[in-house]
Amino acid sequence: MTTIDPSYYLKNQATVKETSSSLGKDEFLKILMTQLQNQDPLNPMEDKEFISQMATFSSLEQMMQMTESINLLVNNQLISPVIQYSHLIGQQVTYYKIDEETGQIAEPKELETSIVQSVTHKEGYAVLQLENDAEIYTDEVQKIEQPSEKE
Structure with missing residues (x-):
C-alpha cells in the first residue's frame, strides 16, 4: 500500500489571500x-x-x-500604429495625390491607387509604404479593397 505525502494535504498548503485597501x-x-439586518427595530435607519x-x-x-x-x-x-495597421499590407488603397511641394492635396483632385507594401512609424503615426513608391499617412486613405486580379 502506498502512502500519500502529507505535503499534498490541503491543510498543509499555504493560503495566500490578497488584501485590498479599496472597497x-x-x-x-x-x-x-x-x-x-442588524439595525435596531425600535430605531431603524432613516x-x-x-x-x-x-x-x-x-x-x-x-x-x-x-x-x-x-x-x-x-x-x-x-498599441503600436505599425501593428494596428499591419492588416493593410497587400491591400489596395485609394488616396488623393499629394503635391510634393506644398504637402497638400494636389489640384485638381486626383485619386491614385496602389498596393500597400509595408507600414512604418513616423512621429506616432502609421505611414503606408506603397508599391508606387509613395508614402501616405493612414488618415489619407479614401478606400481599402482587395487588389484586383491582373489579367
Whole structure:
C-alpha cells in the first residue's frame, strides 16, 4: 500500500489571500445588507441615510466603470500604429495625390491607387509604404479593397 505525502494535504498548503485597501461594490453591498439586518427595530435607519448610502454605492459603481473604460482606452493607445495597421499590407488603397511641394492635396483632385507594401512609424503615426513608391499617412486613405486580379 502506498502512502500519500502529507505535503499534498490541503491543510498543509499555504493560503495566500490578497488584501485590498479599496472597497468594491460586493463588499459595499454586504456591509449595507448586514447593517439593514442588524439595525435596531425600535430605531431603524432613516430613509435619508439609506438613500445617501445607495447614492454612494451608485457613485462607486460609476467610478469603477469609468476606471475600466479609461484603462481600456489607455491600453488601446499603447498599441503600436505599425501593428494596428499591419492588416493593410497587400491591400489596395485609394488616396488623393499629394503635391510634393506644398504637402497638400494636389489640384485638381486626383485619386491614385496602389498596393500597400509595408507600414512604418513616423512621429506616432502609421505611414503606408506603397508599391508606387509613395508614402501616405493612414488618415489619407479614401478606400481599402482587395487588389484586383491582373489579367
